[in-house]
Amino acid sequence: MQVWSSWLQSLMRVRIVSGPFHDGVLLVAAAGLLILAAWQLACFDRVRLLWQLLAGVATGAAGLLAAWLISDVIMVFGVSLGWAVIGWAAAGFAALGFVIATAVQARALRRVIAIVMIPVMLVAAAVQVDTVFGEYQTIGSLVGWSPYQSVSQAGIARPTMTVDQWKRRAADGDLPNMPSTGRLFSERIANTASRFRARPAMVWLPPAALSDTPPKLPVLILLAGQPGSPGRAMQASGITALLNDYAAAHDGLAPIVVSPDQNGGDTINSLCADTAKFGKAETYLTKDVPNWIAAHLPADDAGAKWAISGFSQGGTCSTQLAPRHADLFGTMIAVDGEIAPTSGSVDNMVASYFGGDRKAYEAQVPVNALAAHAPSDQAAVLAAGENDTVSVDNVKTIGAAARKAGWDVTELEAPGTGHDWHAVHAVLEAALPWWCARVGLGSSSTTTNKTWKDYDKLEVLQ
Numbered sequence: 001m002q003v004w005s006s007w008l009q010s011l012m013r014v015r016i017v018s019g020p021f022h023d024g025v026l027l028v029a030a031a032g033l034l035i036l037a038a039w040q041l042a043c044f045d046r047v048r049l050l051w052q053l054l055a056g057v058a059t060g061a062a063g064l065l066a067a068w069l070i071s072d073v074i075m076v077f078g079v080s081l082g083w084a085v086i087g088w089a090a091a092g093f094a095a096l097g098f099v100i101a102t103a104v105q106a107r108a109l110r111r112v113i114a115i116v117m118i119p120v121m122l123v124a125a126a127v128q129v130d131t132v133f134g135e136y137q138t139i140g141s142l143v144g145w146s147p148y149q150s151v152s153q154a155g156i157a158r159p160t161m162t163v164d165q166w167k168r169r170a171a172d173g174d175l176p177n178m179p180s181t182g183r184l185f186s187e188r189i190a191n192t193a194s195r196f197r198a199r200p201a202m203v204w205l206p207p208a209a210l211s212d213t214p215p216k217l218p219v220l221i222l223l224a225g226q227p228g229s230p231g232r233a234m235q236a237s238g239i240t241a242l243l244n245d246y247a248a249a250h251d252g253l254a255p256i257v258v259s260p261d262q263n264g265g266d267t268i269n270s271l272c273a274d275t276a277k278f279g280k281a282e283t284y285l286t287k288d289v290p291n292w293i294a295a296h297l298p299a300d301d302a303g304a305k306w307a308i309s310g311f312s313q314g315g316t317c318s319t320q321l322a323p324r325h326a327d328l329f330g331t332m333i334a335v336d337g338e339i340a341p342t343s344g345s346v347d348n349m350v351a352s353y354f355g356g357d358r359k360a361y362e363a364q365v366p367v368n369a370l371a372a373h374a375p376s377d378q379a380a381v382l383a384a385g386e387n388d389t390v391s392v393d394n395v396k397t398i399g400a401a402a403r404k405a406g407w408d409v410t411e412l413e414a415p416g417t418g419h420d421w422h423a424v425h426a427v428l429e430a431a432l433p434w435w436c437a438r439v440g441l442g443s444s445s446t447t448t449n450k451t452w453k454d455y456d457k458l459e460v461l462q
Helices: 002-012 020-042 046-073 083-105 108-133 163-171 230-237 239-249 281-296 313-324 346-352 358-362 366-372 389-404 421-438
Strands: 183-187 201-205 219-223 256-259 303-311 329-335 379-385 408-414
Touching: 020 046, 020 083, 020 108, 046 083, 083 108, 201 230, 201 239, 219 230, 219 281, 219 313, 230 239, 230 256, 230 303, 230 421, 239 256, 239 421, 256 281, 281 313, 303 313, 303 421, 313 329, 313 366, 313 379, 329 421, 346 358, 366 389, 379 389, 379 421, 389 408, 408 421
Parallel strands: 219 256, 219 303, 303 329, 329 379, 379 408
Antiparallel strands: 183 201, 201 256
């Protein structure tokens, strides 16, 4: 049983977007196509090969059209998938058409190879689409597998000092024992105030927080997109690796990261609001989650030392909640967010989510929330992938509204990315050190003079 459990855990940790599994799938797919085509040529039957290739071209064109319609015309996912995704979908359809046509026309072993290649082509196309998005990083993330202990079982100590006191101890060479890297936990946060049905949250604690005498640390709330989950937000963003590197250079100091579930399921869009349709998501995020953090983690007081960040629908939530709850969040970092919370038409949302109350919906629109709660001394990093032109426009619109409301605003574009987690990673790589400096982390022995323009993965829009 122990051997089986160990093998299963190893399987769940296999990376999808890079490494041996990713490269192996693509290699087998390419080799299969070459073998089938070469075998047909070796049989001197170029007519059948031509028909097989034409079948591939036809299905590829059909796949291209279908993906484009779904992505950019019908917009099933609310945003464009981008041409990289559309292109890989078309390539997958083309390869599938070729191997199916070969399976129909071939005989014996070649037919068997063609049939075997059908699922291989499907997997290869799916892997490449996922690589573009960066959503599912491991096999375990596909099935929601979590190997993580809960915070309540780990015996995390209460804070005993400030960050400045920790820095002074570091300067004196008198830091307490702590691990060399941070640690991930899974936790079901009590929904006492909201009764909102959330999935378990993910929590990352830096080395300093895992010591017996931790300091009070800043907190970052990280929200996934929709569909999405706290686990995928932690994995796909790459935030734990970024913060482990930061902590290694700053005497174990880094922010606490909590990724709560703002939706309750992959097929649910709560709008991050208190609604009649899916319950009190806003109350959960702004009451239950902060209350749990204050009671169980070595966290600084909410407000100036807290930030909220998110991607896609999570980015939209960030731009809704930060201005509406300035007492909780001094900073927001939003990537590829929408101009407004979206789940169908506005009329449908007003009717089904807000019981016909148009003002309740309008209050959730970021530009309206910013204006309604102005002036503010909060800070915002608003960003989008270069190829997600709709989100780039949203950044400019929301950025202008935030600046008018008194916010300290930075607008960024991530070249070579789209509506994907690669944009998020590029933004966090620069935004996390900036925010950490803003909230007082770091040490006298490790300083940085980097500015936004020093990060080659970003362009500063404003």
